[in-house]
Amino acid sequence: MAPRVDPVTSDTEIPARTSVVVVGGGIIGTSTAFFLARKGIPVVLCEKGHIAGEQSSRNWGWARKMGRDPREIPLAIEALKLWPQMNELTGAETGFRQCGIVYLCKTPDDMAKREAWLEEARPYQLDTRMLTRDELTNVLPGLTGEWLGGLYTASDGRGEPQKAAPAIATAAQKHGATVLQQCAVRGVETQAGRVSGVVTEKGRIACDSVVLAGGVWSRLFCGNLDLRLPQLKVMSSVMRTEPFNPGLETSCSGFGFGVRKRLDGGYNVASWSGNLHDIVPDTFRFFSEFLPSLKLQWRNLRLRVGGKFLEDWQVPRHWALDASSPFERVRTLDPEPYQPILDQARTNLTAAFPAFREMKIAETWGGVIDVTPDGVPVISAVDSVPGFFIATGFTGHGFGIGPGAGRLMAEIVAGETPVVDPTPFRFTRFSDGSRPLPSPLV
Numbered sequence: 001m002a003p004r005v006d007p008v009t010s011d012t013e014i015p016a017r018t019s020v021v022v023v024g025g026g027i028i029g030t031s032t033a034f035f036l037a038r039k040g041i042p043v044v045l046c047e048k049g050h051i052a053g054e055q056s057s058r059n060w061g062w063a064r065k066m067g068r069d070p071r072e073i074p075l076a077i078e079a080l081k082l083w084p085q086m087n088e089l090t091g092a093e094t095g096f097r098q099c100g101i102v103y104l105c106k107t108p109d110d111m112a113k114r115e116a117w118l119e120e121a122r123p124y125q126l127d128t129r130m131l132t133r134d135e136l137t138n139v140l141p142g143l144t145g146e147w148l149g150g151l152y153t154a155s156d157g158r159g160e161p162q163k164a165a166p167a168i169a170t171a172a173q174k175h176g177a178t179v180l181q182q183c184a185v186r187g188v189e190t191q192a193g194r195v196s197g198v199v200t201e202k203g204r205i206a207c208d209s210v211v212l213a214g215g216v217w218s219r220l221f222c223g224n225l226d227l228r229l230p231q232l233k234v235m236s237s238v239m240r241t242e243p244f245n246p247g248l249e250t251s252c253s254g255f256g257f258g259v260r261k262r263l264d265g266g267y268n269v270a271s272w273s274g275n276l277h278d279i280v281p282d283t284f285r286f287f288s289e290f291l292p293s294l295k296l297q298w299r300n301l302r303l304r305v306g307g308k309f310l311e312d313w314q315v316p317r318h319w320a321l322d323a324s325s326p327f328e329r330v331r332t333l334d335p336e337p338y339q340p341i342l343d344q345a346r347t348n349l350t351a352a353f354p355a356f357r358e359m360k361i362a363e364t365w366g367g368v369i370d371v372t373p374d375g376v377p378v379i380s381a382v383d384s385v386p387g388f389f390i391a392t393g394f395t396g397h398g399f400g401i402g403p404g405a406g407r408l409m410a411e412i413v414a415g416e417t418p419v420v421d422p423t424p425f426r427f428t429r430f431s432d433g434s435r436p437l438p439s440p441l442v
């Protein structure tokens, strides 16, 4: 079942020409369009389904610096500076609340891993600290069970995935952006090697630049331009409770569960340990690149062999722009959630917080996450196709850094000094022999 997302009113006119076309209306595409439009740059945002229909409405809603790959911490810091301003910047409710986040530790090994991360993150002077068992009870009232301690960041928070990207898209419109839904971009046109426009299912738009923020579809889109973007898909499941009051404000994850309070008084409950990867042809194409990250996380990932292999095999890898493209065939990716893992999450959560035994599940959903081999996104110009930019591969943490990533992408497109050094996010890292360090996939 797809979660209900705040609606956005599409513009009706398709401009014949603009400066930038953004492909994809998730948190990344909407934030990029918003920050471009605020600079007075003409921008058209095209979404094949509805705004935030895929990952950006289906995620847990955590916005964190904690636990992030050190390459990404500066961007996460900028994003967490932006989040508290987003309601004012958009004139709407994005749901951000600075609630703090805790990673619970059950074993000495868990403690050692968290302490090691804290050491790595020390140069960034975050407010993250280790909590003792007694301190845990102050931050997480009602916690029971044998926990050794936890890692805690008071300044991290939560946003509302079903509200944030729609609010940002509507705000982009107020700054002059055009937002088109049910409008798949079939591909990019070039003249003398550089971007000259896009072909959408509703017609052609001439433009100077294209930003691809297509989530799990980005690899396919790039393929038609003969660009190799190593990207795989991982399916994750979530449940939402009815509003109730177990007294938990701080988001936390522990042994086989994650929980965060929602603005509507309910909770999102899930588990990172139950992510599914369907074996598809790309699994083999990218196997060697993903292997180091897979090794880091094989316990948390289930591999599934089934009909998806054939389904993916049949998707064309190249197509002409004057006929229907693969993007028009699936308006919104809406996978079945994996119930056994949700049942496990429920058992683990209620063992840790007995007050959750009263929870009533209102809905469940699945979401497909786009992952890169090093767990870090691509936010980059593509040098071989001048005018083409990519912001994708957010590997399970793009919601929290979304506004920061959108701002960074807009600055790169505008040719301004970027808010953080974008070098770790360059597209060429997969092909220039630099062998970026692996990071857990989601």
Ligand SMILES: Cc1cc2nc3c(=O)[nH]c(=O)nc-3n(C[C@H](O)[C@H](O)[C@H](O)COP(=O)(O)OP(=O)(O)OC[C@H]3O[C@@H](n4cnc5c(N)ncnc54)[C@H](O)[C@@H]3O)c2cc1C
Pocket (backbone or CB within 6 Å): 023, 024, 025, 026, 027, 028, 029, 046, 047, 048, 049, 050, 051, 052, 053, 054, 055, 056, 057, 058, 059, 060, 061, 062, 063, 064, 183, 184, 185, 186, 213, 214, 215, 216, 217, 218, 221, 236, 237, 238, 327, 331, 332, 366, 367, 368, 369, 391, 392, 393, 394, 395, 396, 397, 398, 399, 400, 401
């Ligand atoms: C279950 C789950 C839990 C998660 N939890 C968290 C969390 O707690 N915190 C966090 O920070 N992150 C989390 N994430 C990850 C986060 O949701 C993503 O990283 C983020 O939403 C990615 O945003 P996006 O805009 O890149 O992609 P998406 O939201 O997937 O948007 C891409 C959009 O592009 C559109 N599109 C693609 N191709 C075309 C085309 N050719 N033409 C037009 N439109 C096109 C698609 O329809 C889609 O709407 C989670 C993800 C899932 C699924």
